[in-house]
Amino acid sequence: MSTTQHSYPFPEFEPRWQHHWLSSNAFRAKNPGDSDFDPAQKKQYILDMFPYPSGEGLHVGHLVGYTATDILSRYHRLKGANVLHPMGWDAFGLPAEQYAIKTGQHPRATTQKNVANFRAQLQQLGFSYDWSREVSTTDPEYFKWTQWIFLQLYSAWFNPATQKIESLSTYTGQDPDSVRLAYVADIPVNWCQELGTVLANEEVVDGKSEVGGFPVERRPMRQWMFRITTLADRLIEDLEKVNWPDSIKQLQRNWIGRSEGAEVIFKIKDQSEKTITVFTTRPDTLYGATYVVLAPEHPLLDELGIASEALADYRKSCNAKSDLERTDLAKTKTGIPLGIEAINPINGEALPIWAADYVLMSYGTGAIMAVPSHDERDKEFAEQFDLPIRTVIENDVAINSPLINGATAAEGKNKIINWLEEHSCGRRKIQYKLRDWLFSRQRYWGEPFPIVWENGKHRGLSEHELPVEPPEMEDFRPTGTAEPPLAKAKEWVRYSENAVRELNTMPQWAGSCWYYLRFCDPHNKKSFIGKDAETYWKNVDLYVGGTEHAVLHLLYARFWHKALFDLGHLTTCEPFQRLVNQGMIAGSDGQKMSKSRGNVVSPGEVIAQYGADALRLYEMFMGPLEHGKPWSTTGVEGIYRFLARVWRLGMQQDATTHHWSVSSNIADIPLTPAQQKVVHATIKKVTHDIEALSFNTAIAQMMVFVNEFTAAKPCPLEALHIVLRLLSPFAPHLAEELWMQLSNHFPSLQKIGISASQATWPKWNEEYLLLEETTYVLQVNGKVRGRLTLSTTATKETVEQEALNDPSLQPHLEGKKIQKIIVVPKKLVNIVAN
RNA sequence: GCCAGUGUGGCGAAAUGGCAGACGCAAGGGACUUAAAAUCCCUUUUCGCGAAAGCGGAGUGCGGGUUCGAGUCCCGCCACUGGUACCA
Numbered sequence: 001m002s003t004t005q006h007s008y009p010f011p012e013f014e015p016r017w018q019h020h021w022l023s024s025n026a027f028r029a030k031n032p033g034d035s036d037f038d039p040a041q042k043k044q045y046i047l048d049m050f051p052y053p054s055g056e057g058l059h060v061g062h063l064v065g066y067t068a069t070d071i072l073s074r075y076h077r078l079k080g081a082n083v084l085h086p087m088g089w090d091a092f093g094l095p096a097e098q099y100a101i102k103t104g105q106h107p108r109a110t111t112q113k114n115v116a117n118f119r120a121q122l123q124q125l126g127f128s129y130d131w132s133r134e135v136s137t138t139d140p141e142y143f144k145w146t147q148w149i150f151l152q153l154y155s156a157w158f159n160p161a162t163q164k165i166e167s168l169s170t171y172t173g174q175d176p177d178s179v180r181l182a183y184v185a186d187i188p189v190n191w192c193q194e195l196g197t198v199l200a201n202e203e204v205v206d207g208k209s210e211v212g213g214f215p216v217e218r219r220p221m222r223q224w225m226f227r228i229t230t231l232a233d234r235l236i237e238d239l240e241k242v243n244w245p246d247s248i249k250q251l252q253r254n255w256i257g258r259s260e261g262a263e264v265i266f267k268i269k270d271q272s273e274k275t276i277t278v279f280t281t282r283p284d285t286l287y288g289a290t291y292v293v294l295a296p297e298h299p300l301l302d303e304l305g306i307a308s309e310a311l312a313d314y315r316k317s318c319n320a321k322s323d324l325e326r327t328d329l330a331k332t333k334t335g336i337p338l339g340i341e342a343i344n345p346i347n348g349e350a351l352p353i354w355a356a357d358y359v360l361m362s363y364g365t366g367a368i369m370a371v372p373s374h375d376e377r378d379k380e381f382a383e384q385f386d387l388p389i390r391t392v393i394e395n396d397v398a399i400n401s402p403l404i405n406g407a408t409a410a411e412g413k414n415k416i417i418n419w420l421e422e423h424s425c426g427r428r429k430i431q432y433k434l435r436d437w438l439f440s441r442q443r444y445w446g447e448p449f450p451i452v453w454e455n456g457k458h459r460g461l462s463e464h465e466l467p468v469e470p471p472e473m474e475d476f477r478p479t480g481t482a483e484p485p486l487a488k489a490k491e492w493v494r495y496s497e498n499a500v501r502e503l504n505t506m507p508q509w510a511g512s513c514w515y516y517l518r519f520c521d522p523h524n525k526k527s528f529i530g531k532d533a534e535t536y537w538k539n540v541d542l543y544v545g546g547t548e549h550a551v552l553h554l555l556y557a558r559f560w561h562k563a564l565f566d567l568g569h570l571t572t573c574e575p576f577q578r579l580v581n582q583g584m585i586a587g588s589d590g591q592k593m594s595k596s597r598g599n600v601v602s603p604g605e606v607i608a609q610y611g612a613d614a615l616r617l618y619e620m621f622m623g624p625l626e627h628g629k630p631w632s633t634t635g636v637e638g639i640y641r642f643l644a645r646v647w648r649l650g651m652q653q654d655a656t657t658h659h660w661s662v663s664s665n666i667a668d669i670p671l672t673p674a675q676q677k678v679v680h681a682t683i684k685k686v687t688h689d690i691e692a693l694s695f696n697t698a699i700a701q702m703m704v705f706v707n708e709f710t711a712a713k714p715c716p717l718e719a720l721h722i723v724l725r726l727l728s729p730f731a732p733h734l735a736e737e738l739w740m741q742l743s744n745h746f747p748s749l750q751k752i753g754i755s756a757s758q759a760t761w762p763k764w765n766e767e768y769l770l771l772e773e774t775t776y777v778l779q780v781n782g783k784v785r786g787r788l789t790l791s792t793t794a795t796k797e798t799v800e801q802e803a804l805n806d807p808s809l810q811p812h813l814e815g816k817k818i819q820k821i822i823v824v825p826k827k828l829v830n831i832v833a834n
Numbered sequence: 835g836c837c838a839g840u841g842u843g844g845c846g847a848a849a850u851g852g853c854a855g856a857c858g859c860a861a862g863g864g865a866c867u868u869a870a871a872a873u874c875c876c877u878u879u880u881c882g883c884g885a886a887a888g889c890g891g892a893g894u895g896c897g898g899g900u901u902c903g904a905g906u907c908c909c910g911c912c913a914c915u916g917g918u919a920c921c922a
Contacts, residue, residue, distance in 0.1 A: 007872075247838045247917090254837065257921065280922060293922095333920085363921045370922085376835090377920050433921055547916075584916095621858070623847060627840085628915080635846065638858050641873095648873090697848070700857035707857095710874090777853050782903045784853055822902050828852050832902045 007644035008651075009660060010611030013737040018126050018612075026757065027077075027128040029084040031521065032532035037082075044076040045084045045537050047516055047576075049545030049553075052090045052508075053114035055099065058121045060601045060619065060631060061585035061593055065544040067619045068582060068693060070127045072542060074729035075690050077128075078761040084537060085128060086519040088135040089115050093508040094195065094211050097445040101477050107445045111138060121603060125612045126732050128757075133522045137447075137511025142518060144467035145528035146510050147450040151460045153563055154182040154451070158230035165231075165566035181227050181563065182439065184458060189438060191219040196478020196485070197442040198223065218319075221482055224440040224449065224504060228559045232256050232432045235558060244579040245626075248550045255551045257433025262417045264369060264426040266292055266342035268304070269350050276300060276342055276353070279364030279431055282374065283420070284412030287401035288392035289369040290382065292342045292353045293335070295361040306338055311355065318357045333358050333381045344369075345425035346403065346416070356381065364431055437556065439507060442484035444476035446505030454499040470505070512553055513560040516540050516575060528569075535571055543576040550581070580693060583628040585619075590630050601631050613731035614640040620695035620730065643734055645706050646727065650720055650738045662745040667714040676768045678708045679722055683764035686726045695730070702727060717742070721752055721759075728756040778803050779830040780812040788829075796823050803829040 021027065030037045046069050051062065073085040091111045100107040115136065122129070135142050157179040159166045168176050177183060189198040194214035198221060209216055228235075236256055239249045261281035268274045276292060294300060296318040301311070314336045335356030342351050351369075358377055359368050372382035372389040382389055390400060398404045403419060404412040420426030440449070448468045450461040461468065471492035476485045484503040487493065495501050514528070521533035539561075554576070561575040586592055587599025594600065606615045618639040623629045652663040671679060682705045689698035702723065709719050720742060728735035735756035743749035753759020771792055776799065778786040786808030790799060800821050803809065809831070816833035823829050 245838095250838065251917070254918075259921080261922085278922080282922080358920050358922095360921070368922050375922065377922075380920090431921080550917080621846085627847095629846065632846065632859070634859055642858080644872095696846090697857080700848075703857055775853095779852085779903075782852095787853085820902060822852090824852055828903090830852080830902055 006611075007640065008647035008734070010613065010733065014126065014607075014612050014733040017733045017736050018123055021126070021128070021757075022123065022131065025130075025132060027073075027083075027085065027130050028132060029086075029130045030082050032536050039536075041080065041082045043084065043537060043541075044073070044081040045516075045520075045539070045541045046073045046076070047085070047519070047540045047543050048087065049543070049549060050088045050090050050512070050515060051118060052093055052095070053111065053118045054095060055110065055114055056595070057114075057117055058603060059593055060603055060606065060615070063125065063603060063615070064585060064619050064625065065546070065582040066122070066125070066127060067616045068580075068625050068695065069542065069544050070125075070616075071620065071690065071695060071729040072693075073128055074732060074757065075761070077757070078725065078729070078759065080760070084133075084519065085130060086133040086135075086522075087122065087127070087129040087131070088133075088515055088519065089118070089137065090508065090512050090515070091115060091136045091138040092446045092511055094197075094443065094445070097443055097476070098195075098212075100445070108138070111136075124607055125603065125616060128732070133519050135515060135518050135522050137515065138445075140467040140469055143447045143511065145518065146447050146506070146514070147466050147468060148463060148528060149514060149560065149564065150182065150447075150506070150510070151450055151463070152567055152569070153226065153560070154180065154460050156181045156563065156567060158227060163234075165563045167567065179227075181230075183225055183227065184222060185225050185436075186220055186222050187225070187438075188218045188220045189223055190216045191221065191482070192216045193480075196480065198438070198440070219482075223438055226437040226439050226559070228437045228556075229432055229434055231559055231562055232258065232434050234562060235555065238558075238562075238574055242574050242577055242579070244576075245581060248547070248554070248579060248581065251550045252555060255434065255555065259431050259433075261429055261431060262413075262420060262426050263365065263429045264420060265345065266351075266369070267345070268353075269341040269343055271304075271340075274300070274304065276367050277365045278367045278369045279429060280369055281431075282371065282409070282413070283416040283426070284398060284401075284404060284407070284409050285371040285374050285392050286344065286346045286369070286416055287398075287403075288371040288373050288390050289344055289351060290372060290388045290390055291351050291370045293356050293359045293368050293370055293381075294338075294353065295359040295366040296355050296357050297361040298355070298366045300367075301338075301355060304338070304340065306340070308339070311336055311338065314355060333377075333384055335381065335385065337385075345420065345423065352387070354385075362435070363433065437559070439510075440504035441507050442478070442482070442503075443505050444470060444473065444485045446470075446507065447510055448486070448505055449502040451502040452495045452499040453502065458502070459499075468501075509553065509556045513557045514564075516543075516557075517570075534569075539572040539574060540576045540578075542578045542580065544580045544582060546584070547581045554579070581626055583624075583626050585622075586628060586630045588631050588633065593631075606636060610636050610640040611643075611733070613734045614643055617643065617699060617730050621699045623696055625693050625695065642703055642706065643731060645710055646723070646731075646734065647738065649706065649709060649715060649723075650742055662741055663715070665712075665714050666717055666720065666742070666746075668717045668746060668748065669714065671716050671718055673768075675708070675712065675716065675719065677771075678705055679719060680764040680766075680768040683722065683726065683762050684769070687761070687764070690729070699730065702730075717746055717749075721749055722762045724756050725753070725759050725762050728759075732757060774826045776803070776826075777828045778806055778809055779828065780809060781832060781834075782830060783812075785809050785812050792826055796825075799823050799829060803831065 048066050048069050069085065073083045076083045096107040096111050099110055137143060155168050156165050157168050157171050158181065159170060165181060171179060192199055192209045192214050195209055195212060199209055199216060208214060236253055236258060239252060259281050261279060262283040263277050263279055264283065264286065266276045266278065268276065278292065296315045333356060335354045338353045338355060340353050342353050344351055358381065359366065370378040372378040372387065373391045374393060392398060392400050396408060398407045398412045404415050407415060417428050448470055450466060450468050451458050452461060471489035473489050475488060478485060479487060486503045493500050493503065517529045520537040521530045524530050557575050561570065562573055564570045565573045587597060589599050591597050591599060603615060614636055618636045621639055622635065650663055650666065651660045653660050682701050685701040686698045689695065705723055709715050724735045724739050739756035773789050774792050776788045776790055777784055778788055786806050788802060788806055790802060800823060813833055818831060818833045820832040821829065
């Protein structure tokens, strides 16, 4: 397609403006201390979730959120705010490492290439990022501070007395390692042989690795952990303080999974020195317990010395089952009786003890008291193995429970827990689903830990030794053993005569946990964020990204933020004030966009044909930001036609030379009252809709506006400079170009703004929206039967009278008695008659 | 199973409890043109009556309810999408 066939010359001016914005640093955010910084200016921090720069590049689905935040950013600048709108790269991670292994290139090289590609793609859309603040998690100047933050958390603990994270210097106990926020533990982890690494629970899907789909097995290994569970309650409570979608808050609450209940201690019959501790949320059903179950992995099974072959076989078969199989077999429960009994502390009853894999070792104490009468799973198990079932609740009150008969659940729980505590056989307990955060990975392409090992003990490096850079290595493939690839860099590993470096690296979450803080002060050499910058920018006002990060990224970032807040480095306790999730864009076939389906639309093709403005506008016009929706090529064409109409509102083309010049139809004349109404209604609606992130309806209103003025002969200049300002956050190139063309022709425009992106946002005047007359809808019994135009100042009585006299209503009122007349001022009259 | 979300024309979608379908796509018709593209104008939820202007009925997943009035609020279902899965 040749340039002359385009409906407006975007291929010429879009790159020109992009270059202009970049070279003039047009969207630089001002920091305290900058010469042009104005403390009175309102700040706005508008952030996209920064991308992982994959080799695939961006597709149009990635741009929904970026376009939305760009519109907001440009809007707030026009409203006079100091806007921080940065972009960076979450560039550590497994795919780069695997690609590197496959192709023999260093991940740093492929990462750099991918970043360059991503940056170019984003710049082609004219996004108004402050590129002087660009950061990459793989930059030593960046991960130096990731490591520094790790060290702060490493030398901190959660003080239960103050309910805060404090420096370890306030800890007075014997063993700081038992309370450290970052600690080492030997725990069964998800080991993936193929990837040569441990995976977090959430990176394992159906017993296979989320990346690559390789088998995963459980294996005990020494790992770095974070005591995120210490902040579980605050992570729940502080959700009240942020403006996030309820669904995301709910996901976080469910993930943390707080449940209140009790631990109950069961003595083992004839071995009273041994006990089983169970967790229950329903201590009030204690009298209904008819057996006790241990998880097959429960350590007590070894201690009890039950040498049955059947038990050994059962435990073996459970161990061999993948998570997937356990789920598949969920319908039929399996288990094995141990032949010993536990004593119910409340009534001294002896209950059989079973081992069964429907009880998980990883939750609670790995043991339960089974109350088949009031728990679905226990009931299923009891029915299968013919175990007794005893009802202890009827009509919401306790029965067959001597201590609490007649009590409600809440009363019963309290009484039982008190009794247990008095008799030292149990206690009140709050249990969380959330586990401590497994923070180490056996990879090359990640941040090394700033930790060395000496005489079997770990020690943090000091600040001046940071950053700890990964060693240059030819071969960073997995070792095939539990040893991480860094083990191969013998010289690097050796820290001193008697100290070696930690060989694990941090997970990808590390860099993304705090990047929003670095953007506030990206070049600070002395601190991860300067005090002035921190107190000025505080936290993110609007954070836009996909739901896939609803739980983990947001939870981990909140955890670090709170820790840094408690330690006095930050002045806010939540990182992201407002959160919005953009919807997914599907292919035109309604399927998820993917290479294998062949339905991927790349921004490049769309821009070549319709331009960046059309792509931006279409992304927003498709529907509500949060909704998923399918891509439509003809939809882009419609938007493109709209932009061409805007262009022709200002410009006309010479029939023979095809040269565009300012339209002779434009005149610096006042708006007619009718035009004034459209103009001011549009300013009002576009302003409200942008603030509500309802971009599709804002665009629709601008279409109404343009349709109105396309017919205007001549077209008043005022209409143009207003619509260009309203449009400029959405279609900045076109607005900028037209503004320039028009102000060359009408110098008065320069008083309003030297460019569309450096003008002020127009204000509407409510007066122009008031009308002298309005059309009432006339209803009889709720059905529209006529219309009536009346003065807006007409009294209720007048409106009623006029409506009753209206000829179009007479056939519907005939022979009926009027019961009631409802008048909605300036809108509607409903006559109720029968 | 549980949690969350969504159901409105041929399609994407609009509608502070007050004219359902704004705006756009697609489709059909017309103007301009030697022709096409581009552009501009008109029609387009559906059924019935009418040559037409028009008139009348139905209609927002299904069934109830509140209300003068419900796409919107309440109760009970159904379907789809996403998340989660024996969490005691």
